[in-house]
Amino acid sequence: MKTLYKIKKGLDLKLEGMAQPPQNGGSVNGLPLAETYALRPADFTGVVVRLLVREGDMVKAGDALFCDKATGMVKFASPVSGKVAAIVRGERRKILRVEIEADKTQGSKAFSVKAIADYSRDEMVNLLCEAGLFAFVRQRPYDVIACPTDAPKGIFVSAFSKMPLAADFNVVATGQEEDFKNGLRALARISKVHLGISPEQINSPLLPVSEVSVNVFDGPNPSGNVGVHINHADPVNKGETVWTIGAEAVIMIGRLLRTGQADFTRIIAVGGSEAVKPCYVKTPVGTPLKAVFAAGVKQGGHVRIVNGNPLVGQKSSLDDYLGAFSTEVCALPEGDDVVEPFGWIAPRLNDFSTSYTYFSRLFGGDRAYRLDCRIKGGERRMIMSGEYDRVFPMDIYAGHLVKAIITGDIDRQEALGIYEVAPEDFAVAEFVDSSKLELQRIVREGLDILRKENS
Amino acid sequence: MIKTIFDKLRPHFEEKGKLHAFYSVFEGMETFMLVPSTTSRTGVSIHDAIDSKRIMSFVVIALLPALLFGMYNIGYQNALAAGMVEQTSFWAMFFYGFLLVLPKIVVSYLVGLGIEFAVAQWKKEEIQEGYLVTGILIPMIVPVDCPLWMLALAVAFSVILCKEIFGGTGMNIFNPALCARAFLFFSYPTSMSGEKVWLAKEQVCSLGYNLPEATTMATPLGEAAAGTNISYSLSDMVLGFVPGSIGETSVVAIAIGALLLMYTRIASWKTIVSVFVGGAIVALLFNFFGPADNAVAGMSCWEHFAAGGFCFGAVFMATDPVTSARTEQGKYIYGLLIGMLAILIRVLNPGFPEGMMLAILFMNMFAPLIDYFFVQHNINKRLARGKQTAKK
Secondary structure, three states, X not given: OEEEEEOOOOXXXXXXXXXXXXXXXXXXXXXXXXXXXXXXXXXXXXXXXXXXXXXXXXXXXXXXXXXXXXXXXXXXXXXXXXXXXXXXXXXXXXXXXXXXXXXXXXXXXXXXXXXXXXXXXXXXXXXXXXXOOHHHEEEEOOOEEOOOOOOOOEEEEEOOOOOOOOOOHHHHHOOOHHHHHHHHHHHHOOOOEEEEEOHHHOOOOOOOOOOOEEEEXXXXXXXXXXXXXXXXXXXXXXXXXXXXXXXHHHHHHHHHHHHOEOOOEEEEEEEOOOEOOOEEEEEEOOOEHHHHOOOOEOOOOOEEEEEOOOOOOEEEOOXXXXXXXXXXXXXXXXXXXXOOEOOOOOOOOOOOOOOOOOOHHHHOOOOOEOOXXXXXXXXXXXXXXXXXXXXXXXXXXXXXXXXXXXXXXXXXXXXXXXXXXXXXXXXXXXXXXXXXXXXXXXXXXXXXXXXXXXX | OHHHHHHHHHHHHOOOOOOHHHHHHHHHHHHHHEOOOOEOOOOOOOOOOOOHHHHHHHHHHHHHHHHHHHHHXXXXXXXXXXXXXXXXXXXXXXXXXXXXXXXXXHHHHHHHHHHHHHHHHXXXXXXXXXXXXXXXXXXXXXXXXXXXXXXXXXXXXXXXXXXXXXXXXXOOOOOHHHHHHHHHHHHOHHHHOOOOOOOOOOOEOOEXXXXXXXXXXXXXXXXXXXXXXXXXXXXXXXXXOOOOOOOOOOHXXXXXXXHHHHHOOOOOHHHHHHHHHHHHHHHHHHHHHOOOOOOOOOOOHHHHHHOOOHHHHHHHHOOOOOOOOOOHHHHHHXXXXXXXXXXXXXXXXXXXXXOHHHHHHHHHHHHHHHHHHHHHHHHHHHHHHHHHHHHO
């Protein structure tokens, strides 16, 4: 039994440089082994980590590099086998990343696994924690890494993303459908699993999985956001917790239960207008981005590398490493060298806007845009009303909530539903905002403060 | 080219530069001429090309038809009073009005932007473009006879006391342009209403005609309030060939602006439509149940719409996103009440022939309350949901 949710609010944005799936049903190429890989604690939002290795230690893929300080249960595992080459620290000795020099021959830690149906809830949680896979489970409220001792009322998985340049999960899952289904079955041992799919996926080989409840979401971006799914299917109330996990991590869980080995390879989309060859590649978490952009980026002009998609991803560089939650990376024109006189009144036919003061709505049609990273305006107070609501498909007054966060009014934030949101849900609103407020940063900071107050 | 000039000048305006006191002006001019090349640091990497500068510019563009017609109408009314309409060319009438309006616009921008620049410099913020719109609105809602010093005073009052003390554009409670008008209306009532102020009576650059000081000309609403029948035809009122504040007379010119604003979604059609619906309801009620001796109560709703500042207020004032209701459903109620109150004031208060200004200012005050009910509904729903699941 599938429930269909029609989503009207939102915005689909088409950018140049969509990653091309492999031709003629071929499989995605794996990248050659790079020299060093790195895991960045900052990717795992909300976790204070304790190091478990020292420089020079030898580790296998799946061996824990660090764990969370609070419970010590959640392990963060090395994506490859090799030598801990460096522990890079920043200000106040904060750990920025743990670098692993990869062995020529890769080995990974073995776990004893049994049939999924034989696992109890706690056994399954422990297995995921030990194998470094629980690190990919996040929770609402606060959008931080989940605590394994919590009892969530549900686990939400989204099998699609409508973000610009996002990896198409159907491409990613090709050939791994059984692992995906088994991953879902494994999660169903822990709590009720809600899988959100797009209408095109109803008859795809990702289904059926009788253990999970399936919801179909039909609508523009951000209809693929798990936050939207939660808000429609089973909203979070104060005092409740739900867990969310990326579909690509669900495949890893299925793989672990099939092979008994920790394997952090995933298929990611490499795209953007400045990527020479937009394509899909297969590579472990923590791969250097220089290796991910093997075909290189276009020369001439300044290029920004984004770890993630253009709306949610972090600003990064080729010297950085693939983020733990990045399912795509992209190269965009930075735009800091563009000189554009009188832009506020120019027709700007090549620029995208949702505003009808531009003609792109009239003539743009279905074209893909090449957008640079300029803000294209100064930051202002919230002037226009209804801008966020048009692209915020949740039963929440987005503008009022953001104002409550800015003013630090915690009671009002709670009342307006801050427990149901994550920064990524505000990404499209941040894109269209004419006041150019950094909504995702504002929401992140608000959630952090709230979490501190409530702890 | 422009960029090299700005790059050359920048050191003078930066910290320790000689002209640092004018940094906000420099930055304002630079972002006016060139799109700032700052790129995003956190959050989304790409942005929509819209910004508040463009939004404000489009409001100004939408105001132009009404403004240009207002200029022409000043010349027309002057020629009409002199009995010389036949002999005066279109351009002579237009330039006469242009020469009378231009100083008002210049004064309004000089004073208003001067204060804004100073505040931006003081608070170390970017200049906000909200005053671009306010600065052109204010000259359009005063009578042509309004002296420049009065205008300057009103602008200073509204920018400082109605906007900046609340924190600038986006934070104000009342519409700044209407505050300026209200300030003038209550401080200098004889210069803002009555029968003497709607006519330009002196030649400018040998354009127009000198008229005797005693020449008067009543607005349609003024006539109705005085208990006489309106002497202007409905077509004149719709086209705008009647005396009134500079920008408010022509329904046609305002309608062009309204179409632009509604198409670009800068102004909410919900607000505009509901203002008219509200006005029509109350006007009809007065038609049927109003006192027989009250001429305004007998006006039909289209006469109400065509007279005075009803259309102008509905399109350009009530829709100000900052001071109007922010929830989508709230906009219906907000607009409805503005229309109803405006007609109510027109009919029942003989002291104020025009009710639009007070109706909008009054509803500005209540917009947060309207929003409160809709937001609170959402909050209550969430609370109820929480309680229900807690029971299970």
